[in-house]
Amino acid sequence: MPHYESEPKIDTNLVTGDWREDLFRDGFVVVKGVLSPETADTYKQRMFQWLETFPYGFKANDRSTWGKEHLPEHMKGGMYHGYTVQHEKVIWDARTEPAVIDAFAKLWDTKELLVSFDGMNLTLPAANMPPSTPWPHVDQNPKRKGMQCVQGILNLAPNGLEDGGLVVMKGSHKVNETFFKLHPETPGAGTWGSFDWHGFNEEEVEWFKNRGCGEIKVCADPGDLILWDSRLIHYNTLPVSDNVRAVMYICYTPAAFASKEDLEKKAGYFHGRIGTTHWPHANIFHQEDKHMRLGNPDTFRRDRPVVEPEETDLVLKLAGVKAY
Template structure:
């Protein structure tokens, strides 16, 4: 650590004839039906049950208790990364779904994978849910060249244009390297170290839009897996539809990316029931 140009990466110039072509071209893809709709619903129900374990009066069947005062601490409307949620059985059960692992194994062409210890998002439509401010960012250090991390969202509830969720700047992954070459003065440039997060201001986002990158709200059905290149500019928005957003953040990367020291540190996080954001870069990230 840190790994940069010597790190293994995906050859995005190879035509695969499947969903990987969409990912390589657009920087994101929705892999349909990784879980059945019934299985997705069961995970969503268990996420609600997790919220009921807190002593704040939340009841899944009583929307009058869905307000902030009845919920544990969260961010961006419904992102949960505290309370050791990374190691709740419901999330581990989802991480070990064979079809989900198979998707990442297909992408990386290996079954020898490591998973991130990340959280979940259960955004509930309530009067105190305010519109979110975009926070466009990438989660791959520009010193890393090529596709070295692909992030994942396991979607568990119907997610349309107005239902909140992932927004991407389509195609921005292909301009990532050029942007940082042309903007060496960008705040943080040259001092990244092993940090893999970078936020963009409005003028910087416009730079990408002027070169044809389109802002897309990614839509998905229950049981779909959303994947995106970590070089792609993205952020999340809260629902404006009155519907629930329910997702888990799940990312797998080749075990070959990790040194023995990385593995030891990751094992200690597991033993302490901690999350691994920025612990095993590049596939440990602040999710959208």
């Protein structure tokens, strides 16, 4: 385990005069117009094309095929982390969009960044979609102090109050450390290891609400970038509307934050086209593809992307393969 007291983090007391102050204060922010609506729509269409590469009968222009029986395995209505999706060219193309990188470079005050090997979400309205159950959680170990990771959603379709998407508890990042000090008996709080995910029950959520942390459904337009502190309580909710939710999970942190060992591990996962967590510089462990679908062993497997990413100089640096 690292020595948490000396881990790198951002100074959230900075006066910036821009969206960074909203992020520091509220724990989340929507950075408007990072991509054009036209570019965002192109990425969404490429995500649909990816679904059509599977042998389950999905057709983007036939809504009768939008049910789970025609889709590859996913979770929470549309989160895809299997089938090496993390290394599809469409996601790597989005990760190398200059304006997306620039937003994180502005936050961390460096362009020498690593990117996460995370997945995507394409939630399709369908009659057989199960009810949405909130799963409020944080993605940062309380032993890690301060803002060390800021998660990102690149939003690719209109996303309003009824369209499903990210729900946050505004300001909960500021009382995160206090909560875990007062609740040392919380399952998992004393045995985190390298695992940085923690879910909250209803009573624990009430503790945060009683301290002014209200739930907010975050809305965004195509091409917006949603950012949030990994200490912020959040979850995703399914759409009530008939609209598609299309997003990519993209997160960057300074390459200088990573240890030599984690860089080597990350590079190996890139070469093996293996997905990890949303953490770019730490928590470098792979997302296991259990090869299950609809509760049974999947009849189809994929160990390499359909379209391999182009291994440019920038891609190799973001992947931790090549030094800056």
